[in-house]
Amino acid sequence: MWPAGAGTRLPCPRDSALRRAAFSGNLNALPSHLVPAGRSVRVFISANPEDTGAERQALRENVYPKLREFCRENYGLEFQVIDLYWGIDEDEWDSPELQKTRMKQLEECLKTSAGPCFV
Numbered sequence: 001m002w003p004a005g006a007g008t009r010l011p012c013p014r015d016s017a018l019r020r021a022a023f024s025g026n027l028n029a030l031p032s033h034l035v036p037a038g039r040s041v042r043v044f045i046s047a048n049p050e051d052t053g054a055e056r057q058a059l060r061e062n063v064y065p066k067l068r069e070f071c072r073e074n075y076g077l078e079f080q081v082i083d084l085y086w087g088i089d090e091d092e093w094d095s096p097e098l099q100k101t102r103m104k105q106l107e108e109c110l111k112t113s114a115g116p117c118f119v
Contacts, residue, residue: 040078041071041115044106049085049093056083077114082106 045056064081071079082105084098092098109117
């Protein structure tokens with residue numbers, strides 16, 4: 001059973017304004033401590049490559065180029081994608097070395113990305 005009042009809290013108007021600013025990309029409206037410091041948006045892709053081959057290909061061909069252009073033209077940011085399954089043979093997917101590299105790259109994306117960093 002849910003606690004009494006769960007889900008009934010109305011959003012604070014300030015929270016709503018901050019959310020709208022962040023989602024619209026209006027970094028000038030955000031308090032300075034919330035403005036990303038990095039100069040690139042680094043997105044780590046985490047999905048089973050067996051199930052997402054066609055989707056990954058469509059993203060590479062149709063979406064990433066548009067995101068690179070949008071980030072560069074509107075914010076002066078470089079858009080980067082980290083997909084460590086791209087170009088790796090299936091028998092290497094579970095290798096300990098690849099898993100260590102994946103975790104290191106994910107940590108780097110979390111630390112350095114000026115925007116969303118995980119898909």
